[in-house]
Structures are given as structure tokens and as C-alpha cells.
Amino acid sequence: MAELIVHNPPRAALKASGYIGSPEGDIELTENDKTYNVSSFASATVKIPEEEKTVTPSAVKQEITPDNGLLSKVTVLPAPLEERTVTPTIVQQTITPEAPAIGLSKVTVGAALPPPILVSKQITENGTYTAADDNADGYSEVTVAVPREITKLVDGTITEYVDDEVTAIAQNTFYKKTALTTCIVPNVRTIGDAAFDGCVSLSNVDFSSVRSIDQYAFRSANILAVNFPNLIEVGTRGFMNSTGLSSWNLPLLETIGSYAFAFINPANKVIDLPNCTSIGEGAFFAVVKLNVILRKRATLAFYGNAKIYAYQEDIDNYYSTATNWSALYAHGQIYPIEGSEYE
Numbered sequence: 001m002a003e004l005i006v007h008n009p010p011r012a013a014l015k016a017s018g019y020i021g022s023p024e025g026d027i028e029l030t031e032n033d034k035t036y037n038v039s040s041f042a043s044a045t046v047k048i049p050e051e052e053k054t055v056t057p058s059a060v061k062q063e064i065t066p067d068n069g070l071l072s073k074v075t076v077l078p079a080p081l082e083e084r085t086v087t088p089t090i091v092q093q094t095i096t097p098e099a100p101a102i103g104l105s106k107v108t109v110g111a112a113l114p115p116p117i118l119v120s121k122q123i124t125e126n127g128t129y130t131a132a133d134d135n136a137d138g139y140s141e142v143t144v145a146v147p148r149e150i151t152k153l154v155d156g157t158i159t160e161y162v163d164d165e166v167t168a169i170a171q172n173t174f175y176k177k178t179a180l181t182t183c184i185v186p187n188v189r190t191i192g193d194a195a196f197d198g199c200v201s202l203s204n205v206d207f208s209s210v211r212s213i214d215q216y217a218f219r220s221a222n223i224l225a226v227n228f229p230n231l232i233e234v235g236t237r238g239f240m241n242s243t244g245l246s247s248w249n250l251p252l253l254e255t256i257g258s259y260a261f262a263f264i265n266p267a268n269k270v271i272d273l274p275n276c277t278s279i280g281e282g283a284f285f286a287v288v289k290l291n292v293i294l295r296k297r298a299t300l301a302f303y304g305n306a307k308i309y310a311y312q313e314d315i316d317n318y319y320s321t322a323t324n325w326s327a328l329y330a331h332g333q334i335y336p337i338e339g340s341e342y343e
Helices: 312-319 325-330
Strands: 003-006 026-029 034-037 043-046 050-055 070-076 081-086 103-109 118-123 138-144 160-162 182-184 204-206 225-227 247-249 270-273 291-294 307-310 334-336
Touching (some): 307 312, 325 334
Parallel strands (some): 026 043, 050 070, 081 103, 118 138, 160 182, 291 307
Antiparallel strands (some): 003 034
């Protein structure tokens, strides 16, 4: 008996030969490594399977080959295209499709951006500045103003000082200048230790830009009005013994040092401190019949006979139990703003 063994059939018909006996028919050989008995067959052919493939186009040349047999059909899918939306910029942009897309069918350009708003700024203090704070997108120019400070004056008879360029007054600058009546310095931001200590005649002043007053700055100065619309902090004994005070204007004051307003005996017995958050020990010591209006919760280290007015919620949830405040609360020295003349 003759046998035919098929190993990896070629891509053409294979004829079997050497058969014994009369041929009885043909057979298709379709499987690899299979033994067929061909004694009864006149011929044997190997059938190559046909295959259909579907491919996706790409930007580079592709070679399409069958996996097992012959390719009878190759179907190429429609090329994927992409739509893109871009935002215009001031520099050139290259718009390319993202895989698997091989091209762009549409590019939409957004509305043109408005030109940036640039402003110039002069800086006088250390800090972090952002253009958004100045309603701008950026700064076209930033300049640093060098602080101009005046120091101790030797002329003991000076009666008037006017300077709209000076930005700081050093310690002891006008110390005990008893003849000084006028000081107009609208751009000064800081006043040093004892700068006006003992200026008993001082009455006509402009300190509208001052943010910080150091210790003893106006002690015994008898300044008539505490008009400091931008003051943030006053140091220890800053206005102590300034007995001529008649009015207050401290809308931004946050921190009051120890004994800062002790022994002042002002004509106006009401001091409204809408931003105050810290009151030092003895801050209003020996100030008779003073009413202090607090519109924020403040820490306290002071003692005295002043009446405190605060919001009822703060009294209930803070002042009634807070350190040093609870004693005043127990003595009936804290009153609600609501319903009072200070509401």
C-alpha cells in the first residue's frame, strides 16, 4: 500500500503517485501532518484555504499578507479623519492629527484672545504682588521706590515740618521738640521709637499713610486727634499720656500694644475698632468711662474699667469664656452692640 504524508502543503496542487490498483477517485488534502491512504485514489491535491482581511489605513506603507492561506479579498476601511478646535495664540501653531486619525477634516479656530492688560507698579514694601490684584494680566514695568527716611533733628526750636516725599521717620527724630506744632508728612508709612515723644505742642498733623507706630512714638505728645486711617499696629505706650486727644479714627487698626493708650483722658469716650484682633495689657489703663467697640473677636491682655461692646454671638460663644475676657463678662462690662447706639 502506498502512503502520502502531507507536510506544510505548498501553494499549488500536489499530485500523488505510486498508487496500486485501479484509481477510484480524488481526495483533497486540507490538513498538515496527516497520513492519507492513497491506494484507492488516482490523485491527491492540497487545497489552500482562501482568506479575507480588513485593514485600517495608516500614514505609512503596509504589507498585507495572509495568516494561513491565500487572500481572496482585502477591504480597506475609510481613512479616519479628525476635527480639532484650537485657541489662537501670538505664536505660530502646528496642528496635527492624533492617532489613529491620519488627517484633519476640519480645524476650528476659537475667538481671538483680547490683548493682555499690562500696568506699571511702584513697590514700596517687601511682599508678593499679583497682577490680578491690580485688575491686570501682567506688569509692563515694576519700580522699587527707595524709602526716604528722616533721622534725628538737631534744631530744638523747629516749629513746622512739611515733606511729601519722606516715607519713614526714624526713632527719636523729633524727640522732645517742644516747639513743634505742625508735621505734614502724607506719605510716611512707619514712625520709629519715641519719634515724637514729648512734643507737647503738636497739633496740626497729617499721618494719613502711616501703617506702623513703634513704642513711645507719641508719648506725652498731646496730639489732638488720633487720625490714622491706614494704621495697622501701634506699639507699647505709643500714645500714653497724650492727654489732649479729642477724636479717634482707626478703621484698620489690628494690634494695640501694652499701655498704648494709657492715661490719655480723651474728650471723645468712644473708640470704634472694627478690625482690632489683639489688645495688649493695660492698653486703655486709667481711661475713665471709655466705651470700646469691637466688631471682630480679639485677644485680650488688658484690664481697666472700660465698657466693651461686641456682637451678641461673639459674647455668647467667645467673650463669656475666653481668657481675660471672662472676668470682664462676669463683672458685667461686656455689652451687646445690637440694640445699642453703636449698632
